[in-house]
Amino acid sequence: MRSEDTPLDAAIRGLASGARKLARVVDVTRPEAWTALDEGIRIAIGYGEIERPAHPWTSTGRLPAALRAVLRSPAPTEAGLALALCDPSGLIREAALPHAAGRPAVLPLVAIRTTDWAAPVREKAETVLAEALRGADSGTLALTAPVILRIRRRMRGGTAAALLDEALRAAPAATVSALLLSQDRTTRRFAFGIAVERGLLTPAELARTAAYDGDMAVQDIAATAALAAGVPDDTLPLLLAARSGRVRSAGVTALRKAGRAAEAEPFLHDRSGMVRACARWVLRQDGHDPVALYRAACADPATVPDRAPLGLAECGDPKRDAEALWELTGHERALVRSSAVAGLRTFEVADFTRLLPLLDDPAAGVVREAARALLPWADRLPEEEFLRRTGPGRPPHVRVRALLLLREHGSAAYEKTVRRLLDDPDPVLRLRVRSALGIEEPAPRSQGGPSRFWRT
Template identity: 45%
Template sequence: MDEVVGDIAVAAARLAEGAGLGEALGDVAEPAVWVALDEEVRHGVWSPADGTWLPAWQRTEQGRTLTDALRRGERLTDGRLALALCHRDGRIRERALDRAAGRPGLLPLVVLRCADWAEPVRETARRQLSEGLDAEAAVRLLPLILRLGRRGRGDFVADLAETLLRTAAPGTLAPLCTDNDRTVRRYAYGLAVEEGHLSPAELARAAARDTDAVVQSRCADAALAGLAKGAVADGSAYDDVLEALLAARGAQARAAGVTALRRAGRGDRAVGFLGDRAGVVRACARYVVRQGGGDPLGWYRERCGAADDLAPGVVSGLAECGERADAVLLWALTSHPVAAVRTRAVAGLRALDVTDVARLRELLDDPAPGVVREAALALVPSARKLDDQWLMRRLGADRPRAERVAAFRLLNAHDGVVRLRAALALIDDPDDRLRHWARQSVQRWQPTADVPRGSAEVGELLDRARSLISAWVLERHRWETGLRT
């Protein structure tokens, strides 16, 4: 958005000079451009030279004459009329609306004026939009309309557009279904489903193609509901729908397809999804397999015991439905040659609440960042059992980033001096995220019962923290730790 509206003040000045809308604003299809223009035109800056509080564009000669030209009835360019439509004076905005009729390039601003705070302006804009908006224009302006619909008084435009789109030809919504804005796609597919514009197969392909989880769920559910109602008598309909869903990249679409296998009498295919990369798909597959009399847990144990050509999702599946006794299989997989399998194995041990501090500490040296991260998370409840000096040495800038993050995570789980010492060691670290985390830790630090009273080290640490905490907090900490009476 910043890139879109970064030069909007310059664009407003160019419009005052007579530049065209596209020439001055660039991407006029972007809603942020019109919203920013509307705000910029009214935004005033105090000028000591002439003692006025006016927007930059209004200080130009062309800007000063705009109002007079509007009153005299002169024909204005779309660019200059756009400025009048955004003017801070409601009478000028209302007068500009009368001149904007029949100019499609100014429709976005007419849409904005439909939610204007001045009732005469608002009513004029709504009457004009009702007369000039058709389904094609509603499609073009829908991103702006949906954005305006979230504002106060924005319901009129949203309702008008919905009425036009519901009664439009089915193909009218097609451009909206491929819009880059996911909010627009959600709206378009919602209307298409409610109006029955898409067949189950088309909905299934949409669910498989779209990257938004809401669209995936909405289209997949609608596709399966259409089949359940017998909307399509063709026996191959299930094949078209299920194959599209099962091959989808999105987890929500695949999960819907797997769940539908049972209804289609093809529950045996769900076994192939027990090791899916997505947890929601694995859960649906386990449900279908169990309904068919299968044993997902036994399947997971068999695959993890063999450990040959093992998919990471299989390891996660074992942890999701396994028992603490299955930790033996997971421990064995922490030395698997595939990093993703090792990572899932450590995460599985944490999910089963199985902790062996000594063995998990060894995994902090694993070359895979994911394994180190999961091992650190599993060790956090037992962080005080680890040697804090050993962890401090792992904060060195020469260490791998995953190792440093894990060490600080564990040191930050300590109380008292250990936590403050570790945080202060990183307050000037070149790593932005570590430095920010460390500074927050210093600012949130509170003395605990294990902090020795009157400790010279604590005094030195607090002095180093002086730049991050207020003088009042510093004095309070010094008093709480016995450094000031």
């Protein structure tokens, strides 16, 4: 017996006491609840925490058809069927499976049984699941698909996933479309991929999904499919204005196919490196020289775009262009300064006398880029340069980066400095130090899984 009662224990007792509907004790919309219920029932019955139900219907299921007609017993309740499907005895699990046919409420447990260690149970579960998924409505799929996709990581879990894939490829378009609204992210991604492969979405719908969807994986699938299908001119601006760099890069690439390559020039200065690279490619294909455009942009400090210095470093010549970047490390805008320092790092510049003072910049982004540029050579620089920047009176972003450089230096004072900063009275500094060093406080875990899975 477990010494501490959990919400899962209470849910299992609810099933054992005769609750007829699983939804009364289990949050059936969460795949984690189903897998936890399966394990919890097996443990509870196996260790005698609840009494094993009689399950008279499981014994008649193994008799010849003529005798079953004579010895008919009442159909099992959802609760009784759930307990039998998760029983420690393989004979009971196997005998329960035929009764799960036509019972969509327990289909997630049937899916779990397709990964069963006992071959007879597994084979029968596969038969029941295949038949149930064939022609299943959107409600049944919405309940079962998340469980199938969760267990596919298990040994033998691929069978149920293959059956789901087969069912969705043959299902009506409306059924697949309903899964695109699933609250389960994995299910939605799976259904979206099948919808794209089946051509159920128009290019305009794909472009809108790529631009506005909150799931980056779905954005990527939609953007790639939109490019392949041909992005309509009226939806191309959606891709170009998307928050995701991968989606914007798809839009920039589409400019060439649309005969609008010249419009890629502003994207040479995009915040995403992928977008900048795509813009350079599109312009080169159209006969323009991105390096010349970058040099012209960086020549005038009054009009230089924020990320032009980094773009220049990505395709320029260190011997010719490094000095222009040094000039921009003193620019009035912090983004230009940090971009210039990032560009110098791309050029692998090792002028320590000019890089070290940048660790004192008032902008955290500039200090971050300066520290990254110095990191490969930290063990060759004076320890004092880093140690004094960890002291009181320095901004938190300076002290944290100096600490990381001190660690890379291999300084004997590093451990002492870490303890000092973790005990610093500045809460912002303490938080940043913990984050930079990857120090996390483990969240307490309750036995039996999150209580929101269970209803008592």
